[in-house]
Amino acid sequence: MENNSRRGFMGKAFGAVAAVGAIGSLFAMKKSWDPLPSVRSAGFTTLDLSVYKDNELVTEKWRGKPIFVLKKTADMVAKQTESQKARDIEVNGSHYMIAIGLCTHLGCIPAYNASNQGFLCACHGGQFDFSGDVTKVPPPRGFDIPPFKIEGNTLVLGEAGPEYTKMKESGVTL
Amino acid sequence: MAHFTKATSIKDWLNQRLAIDTVERVMMSEYWIPKNINFLWAMGMVLVITFALLLVSGIFLLMYYQPNVDTAFYSVNYTIMRDVDFGWLWRHVHGVAASVVFLIIYIHMFTGIYYGSYKKGREMIWVSGMLLFVAFSAEAFSGYMLPWGQMSYWAGMVITNLFSGGSLHADGLVEWIRGDYVPAQAFLTRFFMLHVLLIPLAILGLIGLHFGALRIPHVNNQDGEEIDFDKEAKKYLAGDKAGSKVMRFANDFMSKDMMVVGIYLVFFFYLVFWNYGFAMDAVNFDPADGLKTPAHIYPEWYFLWSYEILRPFSVDIGLVAFAFAQVIFVLLPWLDRSPNTVPANRRGLFAIWFWVMLVNLIVLTAMGKLPPEGMFSQIGFVSAILFIVQWLMLPFITMFEKKV
Incomplete structure (x- = not known):
């Protein structure tokens, strides 16, 4: 009897030590898989918006991801619907579609067709219009818009300016 | 010793x-x-x-x-x-x-x-x-x-x-x-x-x-x-x-x-x-x-069937269907309610179930390789639905199976 309770105590004591160790090691293992600080702090990208041409898609790079920059034609700006306007970025009187160029379904890069002013994703057939809004499933939403800040005629990606914050709060982008 | x-x-x-x-x-x-x-x-x-x-x-x-x-x-x-x-x-x-x-x-x-x-x-x-x-x-x-x-x-x-x-x-x-x-x-x-x-x-x-x-x-x-x-x-x-x-x-x-x-x-x-x-x-x-x-x-051929189950749906339904396809085979011993342990050809409806499942997986594999357009999109969609329906039907068709 006495032996049993002593064994029981030793069992519990070991259990407690093992549990602390297990939780500690799981925590360390989880943290070891996190992105490194050098990855996290990966810089900001500054775009000079004076170089883009009407209805010509240019792909820039920010944190390893492709960034679509499309300068809209006067015709496109004129025919924008309310939901398309909500995604519009206006700098110095010119209108742009600027977004992360990854399909919101599973992350392929859709291709732009300048003649029908839309994007098609070859992976699973998703489609987007010139404002980056989704027009055909499977993608669940339009292109995500990266944090941006307008500074004169340039745009800084990675920093959240008031225009971006407004978009985020109104649910235009995630 | x-x-x-x-x-x-x-x-x-x-x-x-x-x-x-x-x-x-x-x-x-x-x-x-x-x-x-x-x-x-x-x-x-x-x-x-x-x-x-x-x-x-x-x-x-x-x-x-x-x-x-x-x-x-x-x-x-x-x-x-x-x-x-x-x-x-x-x-x-x-x-x-x-x-x-x-x-x-x-x-x-x-x-x-x-x-x-x-x-x-x-x-x-x-x-x-x-x-x-x-x-x-x-x-x-x-x-x-x-x-x-x-x-x-x-x-x-x-x-x-x-x-x-x-x-x-x-x-x-x-x-x-x-x-x-x-x-x-x-x-x-x-x-x-x-x-x-x-x-x-x-x-x-x-x-x-x-x-x-x-x-x-x-x-x-x-x-x-x-x-x-x-x-x-x-x-x-x-x-x-x-x-x-x-x-x-x-x-x-x-x-x-x-x-x-x-x-x-x-x-x-x-x-x-x-x-x-x-x-x-x-x-x-x-x-x-x-x-x-x-x-x-497209993935390698051996993943095409489950990829094709993911593809024709909107993202959430697609993921649920895909997850279903990944785990459902594990549950086979419990979804098959019949006590018969004999080859499928002696099990009536189950024989049909078996061959339809096999052929459907081959169809899904073929559709998964083709671009997701037009006709192929629709065949893939029907096959994906059929796959899910077949698994949902399995407990019922095996429950009423005659004891061999």
């Missing part, structure tokens, strides 16, 4: 210390296999041999492969393919075996489904087998990342994005898995680790479990007959070899097994030497480029 005597031979010396005679008897000469079987019962051994080929070729590739985003592609396509003597052989053996192993796994699986080898005490054989399928899938995927070509990169992008869970937007989880915002160095190194160490360890453990699960219920036979293995073994050992329903694992069963393995190896090395192209996607001979998606992204 054990009493040791002066050994009369090396065998006796080992016997006193390791009981090698007993081990041989338990594992080989008195491990009993039914006689009423056919060549499909050799697929297990074919898989063991294929796994051995993967292991050996992998060891040689490991000596020259460099898990670095700047050098990985060239270490495979230049160093291994051109500089290393017979490097091409290891790579083609590894690539072809990785593809063919799934063909054999599917044959092995459908043999089990056809003969009801997942019932009456054989449930753990089925479950451990399905866990092996999952482990092999993870092994195939992680290995596909390593050459760091365009398909590696974009398959890595698409598959890791699955973990965002659609509308759940678990982007943090996806970044945690990758160790970066996009597949990059951290991603390549950790998938290298998974491919060469962690998953192979899991596979070895699961193979042990799979074999262990066979010991008590024993191997099934062509008629699903319940054999009294002790009685039949006694009959065999008493000299009535012809009258007994069982035979020794070694050398009797093994000799037939290895005959099938021999035929398989001729076919296998024919593929390695003359037709390895199917296992080497042309797109993956372009180095990874994060700013350019290839025109068509």
Whole structure:
């Protein structure tokens, strides 16, 4: 009897030590898989918006991801619907579609067709219009818009300016 | 304490210390296999041999492969393919075996489904087998990342994005898995680790479990007959070899097994030497480029059916359907409500269910390879629905099955 309770105590004591160790090691293992600080702090990208041409898609790079920059034609700006306007970025009187160029379904890069002013994703057939809004499933939403800040005629990606914050709060982008 | 005597031979010396005679008897000469079987019962051994080929070729590739985003592609396509003597052989053996192993796994699986080898005490054989399928899938995927070509990169992008869970937007989880915002160095190194160490360890453990699960219920036979293995073994050992329903694992069963393995190896090395192209996607001979998606992204043929179940739906429903397809086979022993352990052709509606399932998986595989447009999109959609409906129907059609 006495032996049993002593064994029981030793069992519990070991259990407690093992549990602390297990939780500690799981925590360390989880943290070891996190992105490194050098990855996290990966810089900001500054775009000079004076170089883009009407209805010509240019792909820039920010944190390893492709960034679509499309300068809209006067015709496109004129025919924008309310939901398309909500995604519009206006700098110095010119209108742009600027977004992360990854399909919101599973992350392929859709291709732009300048003649029908839309994007098609070859992976699973998703489609987007010139404002980056989704027009055909499977993608669940339009292109995500990266944090941006307008500074004169340039745009800084990675920093959240008031225009971006407004978009985020109104649910235009995630 | 054990009493040791002066050994009369090396065998006796080992016997006193390791009981090698007993081990041989338990594992080989008195491990009993039914006689009423056919060549499909050799697929297990074919898989063991294929796994051995993967292991050996992998060891040689490991000596020259460099898990670095700047050098990985060239270490495979230049160093291994051109500089290393017979490097091409290891790579083609590894690539072809990785593809063919799934063909054999599917044959092995459908043999089990056809003969009801997942019932009456054989449930753990089925479950451990399905866990092996999952482990092999993870092994195939992680290995596909390593050459760091365009398909590696974009398959890595698409598959890791699955973990965002659609509308759940678990982007943090996806970044945690990758160790970066996009597949990059951290991603390549950790998938290298998974491919060469962690998953192979899991596979070895699961193979042990799979074999262990066979010991008590024993191997099934062509008629699903319940054999009294002790009685039949006694009959065999008493000299009535012809009258007994069982035979020794070694050398009797093994000799037939290895005959099938021999035929398989001729076919296998024919593929390695003359037709390895199917296992080497042309797109993956372009180095990874994060700013350019290839025109068509499709997985290797063995994942196409589940990919096609993902594709025709909107993202959330697609993910749910995909998750359903991944786990549903594991539940087969419980979804099949019939007590009959006989071949499918004697089970009425279940026979139709079996062949429709098999053909539908082939249709899904074909549609998964074609671009998601027009007619193909619709056939894929119907097939995906049919797959789900078939599994939902299974408990009902087997519940009312007549006892054979």
